[in-house]
Amino acid sequence: MTLAYVTVAGFILRAVWAFIDSPLREKKWARIAPHVIDTLLLAAGVTMVVSLSLSPFSGWLVAKFAGLFFYIGFGVLTMRAASTRLKVLGFAGALVSVSYIFAVAMSRQVWPF
């Protein structure tokens, strides 16, 4: 859960840097840290799936993977888009996607609303 909050906080920080074109985003640690955090998050997820004997194809986990797919895609758009408009679109899409992931994780429902 801590890693889930850290990944979102880190994403928001890097998005702000992308919007203001901060030189901080080019720092080596700033480029490596998200991969370390996200790898640990994925490893924690896989460990829980195995230790709780969950099926990776159970509905809510598949919904989480779908949310993750969109979170990554919109995240890449936020960091790489040439125009501010597309960056804003990516940022909004990523926040909606990760909010959905949180809602699914906490409710264990595909449609948690």
Ligand code: HEM
């Ligand atoms: C951005 C990605 C992710 C976020 C933000 C996230 C978030 C969370 C959160 C907040 C919880 C705690 C829910 C609660 O009990 O209150 C959780 C639990 C869990 N997550 Fe994730 N997660 C992510 C990715 C993954 C992935 C990729 C997997 C599987 C490979 C996974 C598998 C699980 C499992 C099995 C649980 C435990 C559910 C239980 O206690 O029964 N998560 N996740």
